[in-house]
Amino acid sequence: MKKIPLSASGPVMKDYTCSVTPTWCEGCGNYGIWTALKTALVELKLQPHQVLLCYDVGCHGNMSDKMLGYRIHGLHGRVIPLAAGAKLANPRLPVIAVGGDGASFSEGVGHLVHAIRSNYPITLLMHNNANYGLTTGQASALTKKGERMNSSPNGIPEETLNSMDFVFSLKPTFVARAFSGNVPQMVQIMKAAILHRGFAYVDILQACPSYNHFATQEWLEEHCYSVQDGKKKYDTSDFDLARKTAVDTGKKIATGILYQGKDVPDFIERLQPRKNVKTTPVEEVAITDISRWMERFI
């Protein structure tokens, strides 16, 4: 891990610090994610005014006033199109969408599908605590089948969605999995995700001491390993290997940057009208002469 810059020449951690104290439970994975995100932004030398953080609704969304940076805290399940719209308006600004497993795999699962196929140049930090924490522990699509949750006293009857299998089926260009207990690894993943050319999907396995009693901090610590730490060099450009590695969680759970395709143009690059345009839509707002189009109606 690189040293956090403390000189005045670049941003420092303090620049992201705000006056509001976190309200997450003791032992919540959000503390680690929060720290990693600030560190990643600092290490990328991004000042708070040089980033837009978009938050969904959930425990992660309570980060919206726990650190600085330009932020928007929107609706449940809708952070991806909100962030994508913002990015299309100003492609120069890094845009990071922060959502949970409830938002990304139930309420707004359609947006995830289309964000991956569109390859919007944004990052999704998917806080995966496998339940709805903020509404007091109901099951999400990623909760283990049969688990007894708030409002599912008999255990949930639905099959658990295999999030990685689902994501890989959509031909993503960047997939990473992280664990909220491993801050240095999260920092590296987030930096790579923010710098990625298209849509970066970052699945962060997160301890939820209040409501997730099946994948606890200790359990995750025991089961997670980093593909980047192996003896053999892990090839992040091998899609099939990545998919197999990601989906196979039977004994151990692979973390790290699992897949990155660097050659796929992002959504904005694919837009014919925006080819070779040097300005951003934000800069282009002006009363526009429409004479040339009006004349066609005479």
Added chain:
Amino acid sequence: MCAKGLKRAGYCVFGYREYMSLIRGGHSSYQLDSANTLIRSSETHVDVVVCFNHHGIRTNLPDLKEGGILIHQTAQWKFSPEEEKLISAKHLKIIELPTLDILRTLNAKPILGNVLITAVVWSIFRRKPEELKALVTEQFGHKADLLAQNFSCIEEGFAFHGKHAANICVTLPEPDDQWRKQLLLTGSHAMGLGIVHAGCRLYAGYPMTPSSPLLTYIADLQNETGMTVKQAEDEITAAQMMVGAMHMGTRAITATSDGGFDLMTETLSLAGITETPAVFVLAQRPGPGTGLPTWTAQGDLLLAVHAGHGEFPRLVLAPADSSDSFDLMPEAFNKAEEFQIPVIVLTDKHLAEALFTQKPYDQKRSQLRRGSLVTDPKKLKSLKASDRYDPSAPDGISLRWLPGSEAVTYCAQGDEHDSEGNVSEASANAAAQMQKRMKKLEALKASLPEPDITGSEHPEILIVSWGSTKGVVEDVLRDEAFRGRQIAHLHYTYLWPLKTERFVALARAAKHTVCVEGNHTGQLSMLLKRACGIGPTDEVLKADGRPFFSDELKEKLMPLLRP
């Protein structure tokens, strides 16, 4: 081609399209009304019906006026006894055009039947073939062989009429030069031009009639305008993208219709609390449910005024015609940015697809107004985060600055928040922020004009309308039966917040106050009553998917003239 030809010849044209929600089969029609004076509506009956198949003969034969002309191309068509009776009672004239035979001799493709049939109509109008030739040259001039075929079809059409039906003619009134250089375009074209003119740089939408023609037009222009056009996966996405893009600082828009707008309303509410400028076009069609997808209505006024959970200020405005559709778009964006509110532009299928003859737009009048947006680097440096949602800001309109600006950062917060956008559940703060937002509504109302008034200054009869009904009301009031009477027409463009001073003054003095609306429950009447305690004495309502026709509305208003 016919509409353009008429306009170029010196006539004001109004086009009205009817079609069904299917791709093949069924019946579609296009009606053109024209005059040498201004015309903004259709009549129920016509002088000429051109039928492309036998559905047209069956459906539209009764639409002919006394002495009207039916042109059809269905070989050996047998009229029913009832139709024969109608033909002789109304002295209708029938022309059967052997289109396929003529095209075969010309070795022309079936699509050229349209040109042939237009040429027959043109000959019936006693116009010159050169006028049509000029039009097809504009379109096909670059393809010599196709142009030659077009020319022969035009010549054959005139020849056929001269040989077989020379005495069947329509005498057009004297043309007027003022129309020749005007535009001929639909409400959607006008709105598309207005959107581009307003500096809008992103359009996110999901196809739904009758908002789709706007999406299509904006998308067709994208390579020239450089606009980002996104066909989203659903209406929620489209609305969210628009709000995200507006938050970032560009001008963005989304357009939809009934059910699609229902899906957008949560986002509308988000724009309300985050005070993000937003522009929604709501193109009405008859509901509930899927309703009548390809027909018209004014049934969503109260939806627009009330949509979204919670209480927040908004602007609802309704263009009436091709003038408004252009002129109001920069205003919609200006108001959205000045007051940091969502703006709903209410149109309908009739306005979206009707064809208008329109003076070229005066672009010099347009302004770009972005309200309290801070862009000056020095001023940006001096900002405090608490400036963003400062409850003591004048009129509740606090400073706004864009992500990426070198300034202190804030959170556009969807939860109730303090002045910096930090979540706050404190009672005093919640009350202060609600008041801050709602104060903007008063300031917005003060900035709006009173409804337009035309006609008598001391009317006995006051006709009140909104949206696309304006044109037909004006056409009817120009009719001789109404001219010189004590009648005034009050037309509402801005519907929320609702100004009532002028309405109250006129309605108090009038014997009759009549609201003319394309809905079942009299939605503007309800709003007026709620806002000022006075409602109309009479209502003329229509909820069958069709716009008001001029002769129909005239008949409905005539009883008011009796002493």
